[in-house]
Amino acid sequence: MTQTTQIVLAKRPQGAVTDDCFRIERQALPALGDNQVLVRSLYLSLDPYMRPRMTELRSYTPPFELDRPLTGGSVGEIVESRNPKFAAGDVVVGMLDWATHTVHDGRGLRKIDRDAAPLPAHLGILGMPGYTAYHGMLRMGQPQSGETVFVSAATGAVGQLAGQLAKLKGARVVGCAGDDAKCAYATRELGYDACFNHRSETDYGAALDKLCPGGIDVDFENVGGAIFHAVFARMKDFGRMVMCGAISEYQDSTPQPGPEKMFGIVQRRLRIEGFIISDHTAGMGEFVTEVGALLKAGKIRNRETVVDGLEQAPRAFIGLLQGTNFGKLVVKV
Amino acid sequence: MTQTTQIVLAKRPQGAVTDDCFRIERQALPALGDNQVLVRSLYLSLDPYMRPRMTELRSYTPPFELDRPLTGGSVGEIVESRNPKFAAGDVVVGMLDWATHTVHDGRGLRKIDRDAAPLPAHLGILGMPGYTAYHGMLRMGQPQSGETVFVSAATGAVGQLAGQLAKLKGARVVGCAGDDAKCAYATRELGYDACFNHRSETDYGAALDKLCPGGIDVDFENVGGAIFHAVFARMKDFGRMVMCGAISEYQDSTPQPGPEKMFGIVQRRLRIEGFIISDHTAGMGEFVTEVGALLKAGKIRNRETVVDGLEQAPRAFIGLLQGTNFGKLVVKV
Numbered sequence: 001m002t003q004t005t006q007i008v009l010a011k012r013p014q015g016a017v018t019d020d021c022f023r024i025e026r027q028a029l030p031a032l033g034d035n036q037v038l039v040r041s042l043y044l045s046l047d048p049y050m051r052p053r054m055t056e057l058r059s060y061t062p063p064f065e066l067d068r069p070l071t072g073g074s075v076g077e078i079v080e081s082r083n084p085k086f087a088a089g090d091v092v093v094g095m096l097d098w099a100t101h102t103v104h105d106g107r108g109l110r111k112i113d114r115d116a117a118p119l120p121a122h123l124g125i126l127g128m129p130g131y132t133a134y135h136g137m138l139r140m141g142q143p144q145s146g147e148t149v150f151v152s153a154a155t156g157a158v159g160q161l162a163g164q165l166a167k168l169k170g171a172r173v174v175g176c177a178g179d180d181a182k183c184a185y186a187t188r189e190l191g192y193d194a195c196f197n198h199r200s201e202t203d204y205g206a207a208l209d210k211l212c213p214g215g216i217d218v219d220f221e222n223v224g225g226a227i228f229h230a231v232f233a234r235m236k237d238f239g240r241m242v243m244c245g246a247i248s249e250y251q252d253s254t255p256q257p258g259p260e261k262m263f264g265i266v267q268r269r270l271r272i273e274g275f276i277i278s279d280h281t282a283g284m285g286e287f288v289t290e291v292g293a294l295l296k297a298g299k300i301r302n303r304e305t306v307v308d309g310l311e312q313a314p315r316a317f318i319g320l321l322q323g324t325n326f327g328k329l330v331v332k333v
Numbered sequence: 334m335t336q337t338t339q340i341v342l343a344k345r346p347q348g349a350v351t352d353d354c355f356r357i358e359r360q361a362l363p364a365l366g367d368n369q370v371l372v373r374s375l376y377l378s379l380d381p382y383m384r385p386r387m388t389e390l391r392s393y394t395p396p397f398e399l400d401r402p403l404t405g406g407s408v409g410e411i412v413e414s415r416n417p418k419f420a421a422g423d424v425v426v427g428m429l430d431w432a433t434h435t436v437h438d439g440r441g442l443r444k445i446d447r448d449a450a451p452l453p454a455h456l457g458i459l460g461m462p463g464y465t466a467y468h469g470m471l472r473m474g475q476p477q478s479g480e481t482v483f484v485s486a487a488t489g490a491v492g493q494l495a496g497q498l499a500k501l502k503g504a505r506v507v508g509c510a511g512d513d514a515k516c517a518y519a520t521r522e523l524g525y526d527a528c529f530n531h532r533s534e535t536d537y538g539a540a541l542d543k544l545c546p547g548g549i550d551v552d553f554e555n556v557g558g559a560i561f562h563a564v565f566a567r568m569k570d571f572g573r574m575v576m577c578g579a580i581s582e583y584q585d586s587t588p589q590p591g592p593e594k595m596f597g598i599v600q601r602r603l604r605i606e607g608f609i610i611s612d613h614t615a616g617m618g619e620f621v622t623e624v625g626a627l628l629k630a631g632k633i634r635n636r637e638t639v640v641d642g643l644e645q646a647p648r649a650f651i652g653l654l655q656g657t658n659f660g661k662l663v664v665k666v
Contacts (some may be wrong), residue, residue, distance in 0.1 A: 001439060243599045260588040274604075276599065279602065
């Protein structure tokens with residue numbers, strides 16, 4: 001009988017997520033039924049969208065259940081299979097429990113080539129965060145040469161690729177990030193033309209006026225709140241705001257109002273559009289081919305933070321919401 | 334020498350537009366130069382977008398100049414021509430002064446067939462307001478059979494056609510209007526499934542919950558402010574908000590914040606897009622053909638209010654901003 005170590009949702013957070021929202025448990029797993037597989041987790045992806053799932057609020061993914069393991073995008077190895085599509089030794093990517101082992105029905109698991117790229121890349125730059133950047137920036141934002149693009153959370157798992165893709169299109173790319181080291185990385189390594197520290201900067205409007213003096217054509221929005229409001233006021237005619245996330249708002253206990261002068265959407269012919277990448281899985285193959293080639297050719301840089309040990313996941317997730325990670329955050333299980 | 338009677342902008346409004354913002358003048362017009370035409374105005378269109386032009390704020394059209402005639406979409410007759418494209422007796426539609434006569438360089442004037450439709454129709458249902466409804470509803474909102482569509486200012490120059498076009502697509506159509514007679518007209522004559530009076534209704538959210546219990550797929554937004562906020566909160570997944578105008582906000586002296594929980598744009602994959610119909614003139618011919626045929630076949634109804642006399646234009650315009658007109662508002666010069 002296989003034992004699993006798993007992290008369950010012990011209580012729903014009120015405001016900021018705290019340690020006592022999680023509980024580590026050991027559990028005996030049942031024998032496999034027809035079509036089931038036993039997967040051993042290798043890497044677990046930590047992503048901001050998981051925060052809204054911890055509440056009971058309506059969201060695009062069902063809420064995590066109390067006293068049940070949280071789940072997340074993971075890379076794992078098939079240990080035992082009663083599913084004809086998978087064999088022991090296969091490496092797969094898909095949604096697994098925050099656990100050392102998951103019993104899974106195989107649906108949504110995708111086999112990957114162990115040698116194609118380092119395994120954590122399948123959760124980051126070549127996985128859902130990378131595809132989010134690719135779809136949102138290229139298909140929705142459609143930056144043109146000479147345009148000005150703004151990326152909030154410039155060095156995050158999504159932002160780092162979004163900014164680089166816009167740069168490859170010939171746009172001027174400006175971002176913000178949560179500390180000076182991230183800003184330096186953005187401009188020195190990722191090719192951003194400018195980046196401001198949104199923790200030390202007190203006047204976002206003034207910072208944007210200085211760094212984007214002609215206004216903004218494309219906003220790739222990860223942060224929401226005051227940064228979003230300042231960007232909205234500076235969008236140019238026919239500007240596109242790609243709404244990917246709003247991490248600054250996820251832990252608000254009272255909702256904040258939207259930006260002033262929404263009539264500007266008419267005057268400036270703005271398009272503001274939200275998306276969730278799981279609606280667009282059909283285009284994933286094209287993305288992996290294209291960005292995989294850019295990565296192999298050294299035209300795209302990638303930064304990950306790997307935290308060692310499943311039991312570190314809760315603390316790493318709390319840090320992610322506070323912006324203490326650098327680049328894509330994964331847990332080596 | 335031709336004398337014209339014209340209405341000039343006497344001062345810029347602070348808050349609500351008042352009578353003393355206008356001045357009526359008589360003026361001698363100069364002799365025509367090369368390529369100029371003298372046009373006698375027959376009908377003048379009054380439209381809400383003129384209100385933002387009375388201020389100095391950045392908008393999509395340049396502000397009206399102080400002590401100069403206001404201008405507006407008009408139908409007129411060529412009286413004298415030194416332009417080879419026009420002859421005396423031609424009837425044209427285009428931007429003319431709020432005046433009995435305008436000296437014009439001919440650019441942007443379009444000849445119309447005097448017998449094709451009643452002349453005011455070229456300023457309303459077959460003119461820019463009609464084309465605004467057509468482009469915004471069909472090309473942007475793209476209502477599908479069985480979807481729920483909401484139109485604020487349901488019986489206005491734009492809303493009356495927007496609602497009917499959505500109905501012809503098989504949508505359930507709900508609107509709001511500023512008095513009970515307009516609501517009755519919307520449901521009895523225009524085919525709306527429901528309409529509420531936004532002056533007597535104190536809780537827009539409750540009204541929408543009752544009339545659109547499953548939420549809203551397409552919002553055709555003419556009003557802005559509190560109605561927009563209530564609609565935003567009730568947009569369904571993949572909803573489209575077509576931002577056409579925000580008449581409730583035009584006379585605000587302090588800007589109001591946007592709706593709460595903008596992260597909903599991501600969660601519900603909303604698309605919020607503003608437009609100005611003058612960016613889309615290339616598609617006007619197709620619109621006139623299609624809606625002209627619907628009108629002739631009796632499948633579309635049209636309501637206009639015709640005010641008699643140029644000197645009534647200021648008072649009629651003030652009424653338009655207060656919602657006292659019914660359907661498309663034109664002045665018979």
